[in-house]
Amino acid sequence: xxxxxxxxxxxxxxxxxxxxxxxxxxxxxxxxxxxxxxxxxxxxxxxxxxxxxxxxxxxxxxxxxxxxxxxxxxxxxxxxxxxxxxxxxxxxxxxxxxxxxxxxxxxxxxxxxxxxxxxxxxxxxxxxxxxxxxxxxxxxxxxxxxxxxxxxxx
Amino acid sequence: xxxxxxxxxxxxxxxxxxxxxxxxxxxxxxxxxxxxxxxxxxxxxxxxxxxxxxxxxxxxxxxxxxxxxxxxxxxxxxxxxxxxxxxxxxxxxxxxxxxxxxxxxxxxxxxxxxxxxxxxxxxxxxxxxxxxxxxxxxxxxxxxxxxxxxxxxxxxxxxxxxxxxxxxxxxxxxxxxxxx
Numbered sequence: 001x002x003x004x005x006x007x008x009x010x011x012x013x014x015x016x017x018x019x020x021x022x023x024x025x026x027x028x029x030x031x032x033x034x035x036x037x038x039x040x041x042x043x044x045x046x047x048x049x050x051x052x053x054x055x056x057x058x059x060x061x062x063x064x065x066x067x068x069x070x071x072x073x074x075x076x077x078x079x080x081x082x083x084x085x086x087x088x089x090x091x092x093x094x095x096x097x098x099x100x101x102x103x104x105x106x107x108x109x110x111x112x113x114x115x116x117x118x119x120x121x122x123x124x125x126x127x128x129x130x131x132x133x134x135x136x137x138x139x140x141x142x143x144x145x146x147x148x149x150x151x152x153x154x
Numbered sequence: 155x156x157x158x159x160x161x162x163x164x165x166x167x168x169x170x171x172x173x174x175x176x177x178x179x180x181x182x183x184x185x186x187x188x189x190x191x192x193x194x195x196x197x198x199x200x201x202x203x204x205x206x207x208x209x210x211x212x213x214x215x216x217x218x219x220x221x222x223x224x225x226x227x228x229x230x231x232x233x234x235x236x237x238x239x240x241x242x243x244x245x246x247x248x249x250x251x252x253x254x255x256x257x258x259x260x261x262x263x264x265x266x267x268x269x270x271x272x273x274x275x276x277x278x279x280x281x282x283x284x285x286x287x288x289x290x291x292x293x294x295x296x297x298x299x300x301x302x303x304x305x306x307x308x309x310x311x312x313x314x315x316x317x318x319x320x321x322x323x324x325x326x327x328x329x330x331x332x333x334x
Contacts, residue, residue, distance in 0.1 A: 007313060007317070008309055008310060008313040010313075011309075011312050011313040011316045011317075012294070012309050012312070012313075014316075015287060015294070015312065017293070017294050017309070039320075042320050042323075042324065043316055043317070043320050045320070045323060046269075046316050046317075046319040046320040046323055047288065047316060049265060049266075049269050049319065049323065050269060050273070050284065050288040050316070050319060051288050051289075053183075053266055053269060053270070053289075054266065055179045055182075055289070056178060056179055056182045056188050056191065057175065057178075057179075058174065058175050058178045058188075058192055058195075059188060059189075059192065062174070062178065062192050062195075062196075063170075063171075063174075065192070065196065066170065066174070066195075066196045066199065069196055069200060070199075070200065070203070073200060
């Protein structure tokens with residue numbers, strides 16, 4: 001007896017995916033159809049073989065490597081930092097400027113130079129002294145401006 | 155997963171310990187190389203952490219995890235154009251059983267190689283559906299959600315994949331009969 005039954009049902013049956021009614025119908029058919037029974041047996045072997053294929057276990061280093069990657073990524077991109085790149089540079093620039101300013105202030109306070117009275121005199125008359133060619137061509141004027149500012153602080 | 159969504163790293167570690175080993179096995183079905191499968195599984199969990207805030211409780215966690223995993227595996231597969239016929243050299247994952255009959259061991263290995271070759275020749279989605287059901291025990295409905303397919307399409311994919319394996323094993327049986 002020939003049978004043109006769709007064998008999709010057989011695989012779904014083996015996978016336990018047929019509802020009760022369809023399962024009963026199929027089992028009644030299988031009881032009287034040698035061809036479908038034979039194909040079902042072969043499909044069952046294929047299903048069992050695919051289920052029993054060896055399953056690899058992770059290596060001993062797998063977990064350690066993952067947490068290393070996780071920690072590395074977390075350090076590089078914590079929370080708010082993971083936003084779009086266009087937000088990063090202004091934040092970086094502002095932070096850098098603030099840090100640089102603080103560093104300069106600290107250095108200035110720690111290494112505040114001793115200012116002689118002569119220096120103070122020159123500083124208080126910068127306009128006058130800058131008229132002299134010998135001074136105008138020296139970087140010393142910048143130093144004098146600094147001294148003047150110290151004097152004002154005092 | 156709800157704790158992970160709130161940034162709980164301890165809960166994330168629990169999820170990783172519970173699901174990552176199976177994810178390595180799933181990746182190995184595509185690459186037949188444990189090192190690559192491990193790298194892919196790690197990448198999946200890193201992506202999961204990055205995307206944790208997008209998780210919606212109505213989606214089952216494993217469905218969400220394997221949706222990401224399947225995408226990463228298939229992308230990596232395309233990138234590598236990797237269709238090996240056998241396990242990478244020197245990688246002994248399944249130690250031989252000293253009590254088993256060598257003839258049976260050799261025959262079982264041949265069956266496994268034939269089966270893997272048949273599975274590797276399948277279209278990507280059929281292949282993914284095959285291992286989601288046969289390795290991980292997902293229902294057709296879950297596979298439909300993971301692969302973005304209808305349930306009838308999953309049913310058809312599973313039939314074609316199983317039929318390909320059936321034919322591959324039948325060819326091998328005929329060859330063995332001819333050798334005897």
